[in-house]
Amino acid sequence: MREVGIVGVGHTKFGKTDQDFLTMLGEAALLCLDDAGVAPGPGAGIDQVLVASVGGGMVNRISASASALVDTLHLCPAMAECVENGPASGASAVKLGYMAIASGMCDCVLVVGGEKMNGKGGAAATDFVSTMLHPEAEYAYGLTLTAFVAMFTRLIMEKYGVTAEDMARVAVKNHENAMHNPDAQLHKRVTLEELTEGPDLERKNPLVADPLRRYDMCPMSDGAAAVLLCAMERAERFVKPPVRIAGIGQATDTHVVANRAVPTDLLAVRLAAQRAYAMAGLGPEDMDVAELHDAFQILEIVESEEVGFFPRGEGHLAVRRGDTALGGRIPINPSGGLKAKGHPLGATGVSQVVEIVRQLRREAGVRQVEGAKAGLCVNFGGFGNNVVATVLTRA
């Protein structure tokens, strides 16, 4: 199998944009090509473009946006497809791009993930996100993702002693990290006290779905991110040294959450990480940094256990010790994570890879994890029904 590297990254400022969907994708793509040192056009040598998005059709009413993007970037007759896998769409597109190169069918693949979620009211956005639940067994009954996570959180709290303060600690850490990421949506330092106590708690951090408060989950975001993949043997024509995609693992779990044997396990996270480690010939102890999918702060805690960083039920203790902060044993979400960097669904899996590439290139500035040689991304689809893990290493 041919080895594949990442030779360019691009990222818009996450938040709320006035750009249309296609222009936003184009911005991330142009930043990525510029980072790789190539100009848009047929001379870029791009064989395939993959666009990751969930709401391109439902929210933005565009189909075949990959074809439109190829035209916008003057890349015709390059091949183009859109990829959708709920909130894991971004990593899925990176995986399919990897396969395209590993197969020998392509040398160079541009992957762009993006979502424009604002402009819809809160109820409409919640409904859109809920379409990733099982259509007959869950969505049809009005279940929302937030409701699922609330129930999951309550179980985890009772089983392992995780507290509201532990979840708030994750938020505080990720907001702090985001202060140093210019692409992050939220540049706002918060304290544990603000998020957990005081007479005006309900105003500062209102309850959304008991026990979840606003700061226990990510914001609604617009944004796009892009990576340029290339066969390692062809990577020297780009200006920066490639970062190697050392391993990719993916696993599905029952789509119907009620059918899971142990409702507090995130089995697909565990399997996906194991597969990615096995392909890379590395283990959790070799990871220097990680971007985990903290759409809800409880997920960062449980994922940090499932990927093997901490024993089961002890992820929250690691947070209390500061193990996952910058400077800690294994910094998690130096980018600010979905919590503070933002979570434009289709962009997120690509954005995680962008952050780890920047970390491994030592381009992360104040949030740099010193000496980072290997990193892990976990992109989590639905309520853990489809998870992609990616291991990146310095080439």
Place this chain on the structure above:
Amino acid sequence: MREVGIVGVGHTKFGKTDQDFLTMLGEAALLCLDDAGVAPGPGAGIDQVLVASVGGGMVNRISASASALVDTLHLCPAMAECVENGPASGASAVKLGYMAIASGMCDCVLVVGGEKMNGKGGAAATDFVSTMLHPEAEYAYGLTLTAFVAMFTRLIMEKYGVTAEDMARVAVKNHENAMHNPDAQLHKRVTLEELTEGPDLERKNPLVADPLRRYDMCPMSDGAAAVLLCAMERAERFVKPPVRIAGIGQATDTHVVANRAVPTDLLAVRLAAQRAYAMAGLGPEDMDVAELHDAFQILEIVESEEVGFFPRGEGHLAVRRGDTALGGRIPINPSGGLKAKGHPLGATGVSQVVEIVRQLRREAGVRQVEGAKAGLCVNFGGFGNNVVATVLTRA
């Protein structure tokens, strides 16, 4: 690069269904697994499921349907993604499945394409289909795909002498072929006279967008189709001999139709076919049968030229001679084509492959092309902005 074969096919009866979207996908998948001689479940050895659909989100309000399908078929923890490329989504999914196996990441991939387009009124469906036009340069101005094809048709008629009768001849042929395809939507024999003359022409074949009449285009369809791909070296565990995917080619053209140098050329069709032939080491003269994308009957004529079956501007003369009918020089659309078999967008590219597999296995019954050893599929996205061509051969 590992060789890839098709070891199973499944196809629902196209038309109008009361099934929900997911059940319809599941029916095609189960028929496919049954054809391959394996039962659903982890024992099937399926590493990856790809679902091709355009309206899963916009029309059926489901995202991540591939994850739901994996669960429905008891295939967890197999990998899963949805693929969208307008009306070429099906062939795009076959291509990505091919890459997954050729890369060595997978041995066995299930590809299911499906669309449930009915249940929406005519205007809503026309609008949904129009979302594949360029979002700012075309769709925003109310342009529809039918309007584009009408303008294209008028140019072709003036340039090459194609007549309304020629388009009707294609419809008559494809309706005749569909009489012998139990999965076809329309089982209705029509005559050239009925479609082109008589005092009640406007009732029998009303004008839709001058010069296009109802029988110059495909119907609105629900339906799904599935193929099981496998590394050739692992194919012996299935009950039927594999059909080889000998070549896959894809090309994009300008998404904005007005930007094309020669508006009567379908450049992406030509390039995609050339690439597929080159990969297969075959040429148009080696093809014994073809499924071309006749969403509009004029497209079958022009595509038959672009893929090299006939000289430019002479495709309609071949139709008049009967070259493309069963028993002719190169039978086109023995399945009935999109015209009479139906065109559930995401299903079509997969359905075309199903028909060629049946032809190469000599399972096509009355519509069998005798001695067929190689066949071509052309799946046409948008207004020719993204085209996938596939060459299949008997292994």
